[in-house]
Amino acid sequence: MYYNVTDYYDPVGAKQIPSKCPGCGTSNCLELLFYQKRIETSFSKKVTTKVSGVLFCDNTQSEIAPVLWNDEIEQYYVLEKSKLNLQPKKLSFNKWFYCLIILPLILIATTIGYNIYEEESYIDETKAIEQVHVGEKVMVLYTTTDSNNVTDNGTTWFLVKKIEADSIWVQRHEVFDTEGDVHFDLAASKFTRETLKASLTQFKTRGLFGHDYPSQKFSGYITTLQK
Structure with a gap:
């Protein structure tokens, strides 16, 4: 099994704002889209509190880069971000993680148990001799x-x-x-x-x-x- 780390961005909210589009100049065509970051590996899944936002123009059907946002858009972004109902921060593990942890413990316990059994058998047989x-x-x-x-x-x-x-x-x-x-x-x-x-x-x-x-x-x- 390969160890992969993949970032996912789950949608957690969207809001239409009345600001004028920095790209086409049209009003009431902007939409703020919010995404919460989730990280998955071969053994675990982690929901983070990191939120990213995308500004989308419905008129031109294109994304507006953050460098073009004006102060009004920035204020809308901060306000709407604070209202989001985010998934709680969480770290969970899958079956492969538990196999990775439990299997060595089983092997160690088996080895110890076998050695104890062998030692006790040797002692018992020595007493018989x-x-x-x-x-x-x-x-x-x-x-x-x-x-x-x-x-x-x-x-x-x-x-x-x-x-x-x-x-x-x-x-x-x-x-x-x-x-x-x-x-x-x-x-x-x-x-x-x-x-x-x-x-x-x-x-x-x-x-x-x-x-x-x-x-x-x-x-x-x-x-x-x-x-």
Whole structure:
């Protein structure tokens, strides 16, 4: 949509005056026409109090320029202008203005609401991970290393097999996804790969690490828990 500003002049009065025409010299042929200015844009309409006048000669059917008006015509103009019943000064807005204002507010409110929802979901899930139980499953961004070199990096699931003291044992799913488009069957029979012994303390903060961090061959970040 283009932003346009257009001036309109609405007729608000007309008055015949007996003065002699400065153009043709004829009497009783002059008419004062009054117009009130209105401004419209793509978003609003404003009625102003600005009034303009036109002097028209009925005899010659032509407009008489203000520079040709004499004192008598000027006095008639001022007098008749003071008697006009003008439209009240007013500013109003159309639907596009409200769309322009409301749409960003809706987007902001939606974004804030979504962020709050995500944050609350993250907090709730973190609390669930802190209270992990045997038999539950976690999705992990998982990395394996060999001599400090990454050998595998992707997403998989682990099944919690045992919890004891400060340790947790988890068994990896048979599928290891490196592309991000794999569907995981979370049946218990699908967890057939290696079993890891990890730090329970770090697990509760969403980390999958062994007790001896410098020499461990795996690491992971827990994203989701499923009971």
